[in-house]
Amino acid sequence: MQTNIASDVAVVTPWYPTGQRPFRGAFVQAMVEATAPEYRRVTVYHTDEWGHRLPAETTAAIDEAYRALLPHGVHRRPTVGGADLVHLPVVMPVTPDYAEISRNHTEALRSSIGNVPLDAPVVHAHVGLPGGWAALHNARPDARVFVTEHATFLNLVLEQPEARAMYDELLHRCAGFFAVGDAVRKPLVEAFPHHADKIGFIPNPIAFDQPRATPVTALHRWLFVGGLLPRKGVSWLLEAFAKCRAEEPDLSLTFVGEGQLRKDLTRRAAELGVTEAVTFAGALPPDEALRMMREHDLLVHPSRFETFGMTIVEAIAAGTPVLVTRCGGPEETLAGLEQAAGELIPVEENAESIVDGYRRLRDRFPHGLDLPRAQRELADKYSYPAVARSHREAWFGGAGAGASTTTGWDARTDG
Amino acid sequence: MAEPQVLILALEGSRRLAVLADVAQVIAAGGTATLVVSDMAKWRREKLPKQLRVVDLTKLELRLAPLAVEQLVLVRGPGFLFKAVGRGPLAGGSKKANRAYQRAFADRVHRRVGLPVYRRLFQPLYAKKGDPRLRLLDRYVLQQGRFDVLLVADPGSMPAAATVLANLTARGAAPTLCFDVSAVLSAPVG
Structure with missing residues (x-):
């Protein structure tokens, strides 16, 4: 206006x-x-x-x-x-x-x-x-x-x-x-x-005016957007991804961001035998990061602490389901929309909570979600x-x- | 500002990403950028565009008389001898031998003897008239070109920027001072 x-x-x-x-x-x-x-x-x-x-x-x-x-x-x-x-x-x-x-x-x-x-x-x-x-x-x-x-x-x-x-x-x-x-x-x-x-x-x-061209049909292409830092839980994410990929070889994971753990994650991906399925895109401008959200199927955000969780709302605005920890901001941002937008998981120092959360989300996808409703309600507050x-x-x-x-x-x- | 001639002072080298972004903007605007650094080693991992002119103050300092004599004895003289000896079939071997000599002997002697002696005995004398490196910068860079913009890229460059600005202003060639180049490349507002 x-x-x-x-x-x-x-x-x-x-x-x-x-x-x-x-x-x-x-x-x-x-x-x-x-x-x-x-x-x-x-x-x-x-x-x-x-x-x-x-x-x-x-x-x-x-x-x-x-x-x-x-x-x-x-x-x-x-x-x-x-x-x-x-x-x-x-x-x-x-x-x-x-x-x-x-x-x-x-x-x-x-x-x-x-x-x-x-x-x-x-x-x-x-x-x-x-x-x-x-x-x-x-x-x-x-x-x-x-x-x-x-x-x-x-x-x-x-x-x-x-x-x-x-x-x-x-x-x-x-x-x-x-x-x-x-x-x-x-x-x-x-x-x-x-x-x-x-x-x-x-x-x-958050910009709600650039949704993805076609809806997500399977949760195969995982995406993380943020710093490659211990506080973001990215090491547990990689471990969880490797476990899930052992069951579903079609899975891939893209890290968007830079940080002190990049080398460790690269080495660990090789040890876990998932190098070919993991991409490190580096730090990208905001517009590029939003494009990546529209080109992936699931945003995984296993942070230990967030004050708001902007990335999560951006993903939902792009029509991408989220798998996110209850780490402060996200559970508040998604209050009442947890089931519609994806899956919330506890902050735990292990990969199992992420794996379990992914399995629950996969089992009720797509009919257990209501992304259009989540988008409407979040746009009322955050657009x-x-x-x-x-x-x-x-x-x-x-x-x-x-x-x-x-x-x-x-x-x-x-x- | 069309085709700006930009002098970038990044002596500390602590904000290299910002400098690279600024250089890209200058080149995109059809201008030319001259980057002044004091320790090229800090920039080793950065991909500098080939259109960028880099001035290393440490290299420039070698033009001062004590270091110039040292370089003549240690580098240029032996280099001349290697070249004289290495004619015809010996040319390749001579070049290799010269490079090995520079690495194994000349560079080490310069770092361990030449520079410390210069810093202790001669630099205090030169410093009485201000930073000698900035006088060299003035003589060999500033007086040889025109600069529309002086970009100060990191905290360690502030004292040098004040001197450079004073020198250029005294010659009636005061550039626009800025801390990021987009501030002056964008159309002025208000």
């Missing part, structure tokens, strides 16, 4: 796709693509962290040069949805200190925009620390700041006293705060019960128009619309 709201919106995010990390923050880009067409002007400020481990004696010279160059090196350029993108590096030594990271993002943003406030009445930040903090301290005094939290590392942030205090302040001062799923909201509510009423939900948007509507209601009407932000612009030393 094109409503052309005569207002400006600024988006502040530490994550957005770049040449160095083409997939990082693809969901932020999707949010911008979903929301931006409705507004007069949307500007995305990408505070891109360039961490380094250079010697301390070099750091001072780097810092001095960086501060001098930054205001002259940032440019506005078009991005998705008619929005503009301002990409600015945040140069700093690598540190696990989230308070320090947040201060650096805040300063970089301030310096890059010429030490004036962000010129927008609505500022929407992604990731509480550092994105929310940087937004809060660079928004103009009358602006309302909203935050969406996606981070899987919230536990690390909240165990640092200073970062925890900053997070508390962020929650107190922002106009609205959203988690992308209960896996994110729950630890925040436990840490800050006094802000429980303020922490709502807002999902990542681009649905997510755009959620943001519009938060920013200009409905929940949070009347709430105000105490921005940090007057308290310049806060940042």
Whole structure:
């Protein structure tokens, strides 16, 4: 829906796709693509962290040069949805200190925009620390700041006293705060019960307008999309695949993604005698990954923890059934649709749970599933128009619309 | 920006994927890219397009007098002798012997003796006037061409970028500074 709201919106995010990390923050880009067409002007400020481990004696010279160059090196350029993108590096030594990271993002943003406030009445930040903090301290005094939290590392942030205090302040001062799923909201509510009423939900948007050409007829071509990391359960997936393929030689498995386990998985595939049936496609751009979903029969996602599980909804949107672990986000995302969309399995450190889940799904496929219903219900919540509507209601009407932000612009030393 | 001439400073070599993506964009835009690195070994695994000009500051440094003398004695002189001896049927064997000599002796002596001596005795003298490698870059690269865009690709390149920008600006040839090339190749907005 094109409503052309005569207002400006600024988006502040530490994550957005770049040449160095083409997939990082693809969901932020999707949010911008979903929301931006409705507004007069949307500007995305990408505070891109360039961490380094250079010697301390070099750091001072780097810092001095960086501060001098930054205001002259940032440019506005078009991005998705008619929005503009301002990409600015945040140069700093690598540190696990989230308070320090947040201060650096805040300063970089301030310096890059010429030490004036962000010129927008609505500022929407992604990731509480550092994105929310940087937004809060660079928004103009009358602006309302909203935050969406996606981070899987919230536990690390909240165990640092200073970062925890900053997070508390962020929650107190922002106009609205959203988690992308209960896996994110729950630890925040436990840490800050006094802000429980303020922490709502807002999902990542998914494209539902590119279904596969023909429906799946057999669950032969398995697909995994994500990092080849221990947290994603990919080693158990390979073991499970080999067991299932021993019974069904037609099975194949494609890994889309890169990661530290690639070599181990390649070696293990050879040991299991399934090399010819396993493909490592590497990291692919989002459009290519979606095409792969339309060309495979089953998305297997055996992750140990997910805050939302965007890949799962993308697969269903493409008309592909899913075999997925109950790892936080997915069971919430698929609530009421578990049987219609595929099969949910427990998070277990073995291959058997995946094998058993696959057998159950295979035995009731296709009549035990109802993918069109799953698509309709998920589109009501996660499609681009649905997510755009959620943001519009938060920013200009409905929940949070009347709430105000105490921005940090007057308290310049806060940042 | 049509056919941009882009100078990319990637001295740290920590953001190689971003650099490769930027180089691809420059080439696609019909421009030319000159990549400045300080340690070519870090780029060994990367597939650099053949249209890309690479300037290795470590190689450039060999033009400084102490290292140039060392290279004359250690590399170019023996190379000349091998070539003189290896005429006619001896040409193939002479080339092999020269390569073996370079690997087994000249490179090792350069790394273990020549460079440490240079770093300890001569580099502090050169450094009094700033980074000598950047002066060489200025003389042999910047003054020989025109650069529309200066791309700073990693944190370790920031000090060099400040110097390069100052030099070019002083000559009235200030390039557009950026941290990713798509920011300046895209049509300017607003």
